[in-house]
Amino acid sequence: MQRDTPDNANPTILNVSQLPSRAQKRSTARVGSDSKYDSVVLSSPYWSDASSDDGQEAREEAADDALDEQEIYDLISTVSDPEHPHTLGELNVVRLPDIHLTPPRDNPRGLANVLVELTPTINHCSLATVIGLAVRVRLEQALPPNYRIDIRMKEGSHAQDDQVNKQLADKERVAAALENDTLGGVVDNMLKTCVL
Amino acid sequence: MPPIITPIPPFQPDLYQRAWASIPHPSLPLIATPHATSVTIFSLATLSKHSVLTGGHARSVRTAAWQPGMSAGRLRLVTGSFDATAGLWSYNSDKDKKGLEKEVKFGEGEGDEEEEEEDWEFNLVLEGHENEVKSIAFSPTGQYLATSSRDKSVWIWEDVGDGAGPGEEDDGGEWETVAVLNEHEGDVKAVAWCPDVEGRVGMSGRYSSDVLASASYDNTVRIWREDSDGEWVCVAVLEGHEATVWGLQWEPRPREGRFPRLLTFSADKTVRIWTLKVEEAEEEEGMTNNPWGGIPNTMRTELKEEWECTDVFPRVHSRDVYSATWSKDTGMVASAGSDGIIALYAEDATPKEDVDMESATNAAAPATSRWKVLAAVEDGHGPYEINHITWCKRFDPGTERKGEEEMLVTTGDDGVVRPWQVRIP
Numbered sequence: 014m015q016r017d018t019p020d021n022a023n024p025t026i027l028n029v030s031q032l033p034s035r036a037q038k039r040s041t042a043r044v045g046s047d048s049k050y051d052s053v054v055l056s057s058p059y060w061s062d063a064s065s066d067d068g069q070e071a072r073e074e075a076a077d078d079a080l081d082e083q084e085i086y087d088l089i090s091t092v093s094d095p096e097h098p099h100t101l102g103e104l105n106v107v108r109l110p111d112i113h114l115t116p117p118r119d120n121p122r123g124l125a126n127v128l129v130e131l132t133p134t135i136n137h138c139s140l141a142t143v144i145g146l147a148v149r150v151r152l153e154q155a156l157p158p159n160y161r162i163d164i165r166m167k168e169g170s171h172a173q174d175d176q177v178n179k180q181l182a183d184k185e186r187v188a189a190a191l192e193n194d195t196l197g198g199v200v201d202n203m204l205k206t207c208v209l
Numbered sequence: 210m211p212p213i214i215t216p217i218p219p220f221q222p223d224l225y226q227r228a229w230a231s232i233p234h235p236s237l238p239l240i241a242t243p244h245a246t247s248v249t250i251f252s253l254a255t256l257s258k259h260s261v262l263t264g265g266h267a268r269s270v271r272t273a274a275w276q277p278g279m280s281a282g283r284l285r286l287v288t289g290s291f292d293a294t295a296g297l298w299s300y301n302s303d304k305d306k307k308g309l310e311k312e313v314k315f316g317e318g319e320g321d322e323e324e325e326e327e328d329w330e331f332n333l334v335l336e337g338h339e340n341e342v343k344s345i346a347f348s349p350t351g352q353y354l355a356t357s358s359r360d361k362s363v364w365i366w367e368d369v370g371d372g373a374g375p376g377e378e379d380d381g382g383e384w385e386t387v388a389v390l391n392e393h394e395g396d397v398k399a400v401a402w403c404p405d406v407e408g409r410v411g412m413s414g415r416y417s418s419d420v421l422a423s424a425s426y427d428n429t430v431r432i433w434r435e436d437s438d439g440e441w442v443c444v445a446v447l448e449g450h451e452a453t454v455w456g457l458q459w460e461p462r463p464r465e466g467r468f469p470r471l472l473t474f475s476a477d478k479t480v481r482i483w484t485l486k487v488e489e490a491e492e493e494e495g496m497t498n499n500p501w502g503g504i505p506n507t508m509r510t511e512l513k514e515e516w517e518c519t520d521v522f523p524r525v526h527s528r529d530v531y532s533a534t535w536s537k538d539t540g541m542v543a544s545a546g547s548d549g550i551i552a553l554y555a556e557d558a559t560p561k562e563d564v565d566m567e568s569a570t571n572a573a574a575p576a577t578s579r580w581k582v583l584a585a586v587e588d589g590h591g592p593y594e595i596n597h598i599t600w601c602k603r604f605d606p607g608t609e610r611k612g613e614e615e616m617l618v619t620t621g622d623d624g625v626v627r628p629w630q631v632r633i634p
Contacts, residue, residue, distance in 0.1 A: 188269065
């Protein structure tokens with residue numbers, strides 16, 4: 014995985030102030046990184062709450078607890094690029110409008126779906142699979158188990174879309190890839206910049 | 210009234226990590242569950258741990274298979290691992306053959322951990338695959354072992370032990386590679402041998418009776434047979450699934466001596482049935498001509514089998530179907546997968562001929578299904594994915610028909626192995 018010249022030597026870098034964030038929308042004081050994910054990390058997952066069967070109340074509660082696209086973005090935009098000293102957010106590989114969240118229908122404890130479309134920095138980015146893997150791992154670790162995660166390359170952004178998408182959707186391949194020391198190490202390094 | 214699927218308390222202890230599958234022993238009340246680099250064997254009689262296999266693999270154990278036809282009092286399990294090897298393990302009960310049965314059924318001999326682990330011996334490593342081993346299956350007699358891998362190949366191994374017969378030797382026997390099948394274009398996710406049923410041999414005298422099927426990441430299923438030269442050849446490619454075929458099972462009890470059908474399930478969210486097409490003309494030809502009459506290998510293209518997709522089950526699943534199981538006793542099929550749903554299906558009993566006309570218009574897939582959904586349970590493992598489902602006999606105190614009543618056993622990402630009672634009113 015180590016190489017002398019990166020695939021894309023001069024990627025476009027977004028300034029931190031250009032990244033989408035909750036703080037801008039609400040114009041409140043900046044949330045410190047220490048407490049930024051408390052709502053995700055510390056809240057008791059509603060799927061495990063056996064007593065939440067009383068209809069309306071439970072549903073409202075679940076709606077409060079439910080994640081939105083911005084929170085998903087915050088979780089994955091801080092993942093580092095495998096070859097540049099920048100995050101996937103700064104490189105615009107992860108984009109807020111390309112995060113699609115389908116909350117649980119009917120039953121608040123039912124399945125939710127997160128679809129993330131990634132835009133690799135150049136057309137032939139050989140590291141697309143690794144980036145996808147890191148994003149998938151990050152979400153699997155951070156989200157409650159009723160979230161099903163789909164990672165895809167944004168249409169037209171990558172030469173081997175189908176192969177990459179198929180690999181990233183294959184649970185068995187993902188599990189085996191993470192047991193590969195080299196690949197697992199690269200992913201671990203990419204996730205070091207994530208606050209948790 | 211529809212059948213009722215109700216949970217039975219899960220096997221103890223919980224494994225607290227992803228478990229990939231649970232494989233019942235062909236006759237004894239035991240079930241083997243691979244998780245991380247170990248396999249936990251549960252007793253179906255006590256619904257608790259019988260023994261554990263550890264220390265044989267460097268990476269996750271993905272699959273396991275019990276060797277059939279072992280002598281009484283002995284067990285052999287073969288494990289397939291992400292470390293690209295298959296391992297042969299033997300369990301020698303120091304008690305007599307009745308002792309093992311007793312031990313399994315009544316939980317005797319469940320001493321301290323160390324003693325248990327000594328009971329399983331890691332005999333032999335089968336090396337050859339380049340990447341993760343994904344599936345393992347014994348042929349009905351136990352003569353052949355098939356392994357499949359991400360390296361796109363299927364290997365067939367033969368137990369060529371020293372004439373002692375399978376299971377007589379303590380060292381795991383001696384295994385030779387009989388064939389390496391390289392035609393798939395992607396990971397081979399699963400292999401399955403056709404069961405030894407009436408009708409299996411009758412189909413074609415030009416091949417030996419063993420039939421192997423393989424399912425792949427390349428969206429196809431392939432059928433393999435051994436020709437009269439001892440060469441294993443692909444006789445059919447089953448195309449129709451639109452995504453990875455996660456696995457397959459042969460019909461355990463075909464009707465009226467027909468050739469067994471194939472059940473397949475896929476990341477395309479469907480469950481399908483495939484049937485071997487029997488051409489009358491072909492049969493006649495086979496009787497009058499010797500197909501081997503001096504024709505070189507390359508000319509034997511006409512010896513392909515024609516399989517067609519004869520059913521697509523009513524859609525229940527919203528995501529990958531990782532597993533499905535076909536009951537020998539009732540003919541019912543159950544499926545499970547990423548969406549956590551457990552679905553139960555039964556086949557319509559009306560004669561098949563009535564539907565044949567319909568399906569003839571669409572070669573890819575029949576328009577209507579002969580299978581009905583009898584029941585569907587949501588959140589079978591809470592919010593977690595279900596990796597495996599299998600029919601299995603009940604031996605626990607909760608059944609009045611020990612060794613006869615069938616239950617379902619599901620295995621999930623939550624590390625829970627859960628039995629389900631199935632009642633058909």
